[in-house]
Amino acid sequence: MNDGYVDVVKPVTTDGYISQEELSLIKQLERNAGDATKQCEIARLSQQKAHAEMRAAEAELRAAEAEYNGTIMKLLWKYKLENADGIRQSDGLIMKGEKNGTKENDAGSKS
Known part of the structure; x- marks a missing residue:
């Protein structure tokens, strides 16, 4: 019976x-x-190389994502600190440019 193999x-x-x-x-045949x-063997080594790459x-992508997230957090903190005195009037905070609940216009008069 021949299974496709040659008896060597x-x-x-x-x-x-x-x-x-x-x-x-x-x-x-040998x-x-x-x-x-x-x-x-070449295919196996190529596969190992591809997996390593x-x-x-x-890893490079994770590092870039971490750097991106860190940059975003720094920018958010910077924005928050720069705008901390004028967040929203509904929070009970004084808006930028307000003094004692009255807002000064550009001319310096109170409204």
């Missing part, structure tokens, strides 16, 4: 000798098997 263990002729043609076939093994890219 006992490739002998009826007289017990391996013909030159069969010997060439065996050597070719080379093919060796080449296939090398290709599998992907992990490095993910």
Whole structure:
């Protein structure tokens, strides 16, 4: 029964000798098997390299996200500190430019 595999263990002729043609076939099959093994190893190493590059890219992305988030937080704090005296009148705070509940216009008169 032939399962698609070649029996290279006992490739002998009826007289017990391996013909030159069969010997060439065996050597070719061995080379093919060796080449296939090398290709599998190359593919495995390429896959490992790709995974390592992907992990490095993910780490770089996380670092960039952390830097972005840190920058946003700094900007929010800066904005909050710069505008802390004029947040909203409904909070009971005095708005920027107000003194004792009256707002001064540009001319300096109270409204």
